[in-house]
Amino acid sequence: MLDWGPLEQACMSCQKCALADTRHNVVFGAGVPNAEVMFIGEGPGENEDLQGEPFVGRGGKLLDDMLELIDLDRKRNVYIANIVKCRPPQNRDPLNSEQDACIGYLRNQVALIRPKIIVCLGRVAAIRLIKEDFKISKEHGQWFEKAGIHMTALFHPAAILRDPRRRPETFEDLKGLQAKIQAICERTY
Ligand code: URA
Ligand code: SF4
Numbered sequence: 103m104l105d106w107g108p109l110e111q112a113c114m115s116c117q118k119c120a121l122a123d124t125r126h127n128v129v130f131g132a133g134v135p136n137a138e139v140m141f142i143g144e145g146p147g148e149n150e151d152l153q154g155e156p157f158v159g160r161g162g163k164l165l166d167d168m169l170e171l172i173d174l175d176r177k178r179n180v181y182i183a184n185i186v187k188c189r190p191p192q193n194r195d196p197l198n199s200e201q202d203a204c205i206g207y208l209r210n211q212v213a214l215i216r217p218k219i220i221v222c223l224g225r226v227a228a229i230r231l232i233k234e235d236f237k238i239s240k241e242h243g244q245w246f247e248k249a250g251i252h253m254t255a256l257f258h259p260a261a262i263l264r265d266p267r268r269r270p271e272t273f274e275d276l277k278g279l280q281a282k283i284q285a286i287c288e289r290t291y
């Protein structure tokens with residue numbers, strides 16, 4: 103396991119998959135390194151690629167609003183990262199081979215942070231981290247436990263923007279997340 107400095111350095115110069123050829127910036131992650139709650143998306147979009155920071159476009163604004171509803175804030179009490187750290191062209195889903203090449207960085211981040219809760223944002227992260235047959239439309243908001251970490255998935259902010267009917271369910275899922283944090287976290291609130 104690498105410590106934060108060497109880990110970030112290795113990631114920032116990574117050439118382990120072809121996404122390195124088209125990226126502008128590696129998007130390593132953002133937030134507080136001792137967070138009890140981690141959010142994990144699928145990969146950078148256009149704005150994230152240009153700015154080097156996760157969830158900064160329209161979807162990012164929605165994510166920040168969702169976090170604020172339950173007193174979470176990337177500057178204060180959560181950490182946000184992605185399955186792949188470089189933008190897939192045209193925002194296609196990251197290939198399994200790209201996820202395989204990149205996932206070690208995320209595993210190292212999780213090992214350093216040791217979160218109590220991991221929240222997957224969207225189906226790509228949920229399939230990769232919770233279970234390979236995860237059905238986001240049916241299983242969002244449900245809780246799973248793996249290696250002592252409590253895990254759930256929310257609809258991806260971009261999916262909520264595409265279909266506002268997902269908002270009420272997401273609000274319920276956020277309330278469930280808030281209750282789980284109150285039950286098992288010590289430093290978040
Ligand atoms: N979508 C993601 O999954 N991650 C980001 O960082 C931005 C958009
Ligand atoms: Fe390396 Fe991950 Fe970027 Fe691929 S996506 S080049 S594995 S940092």
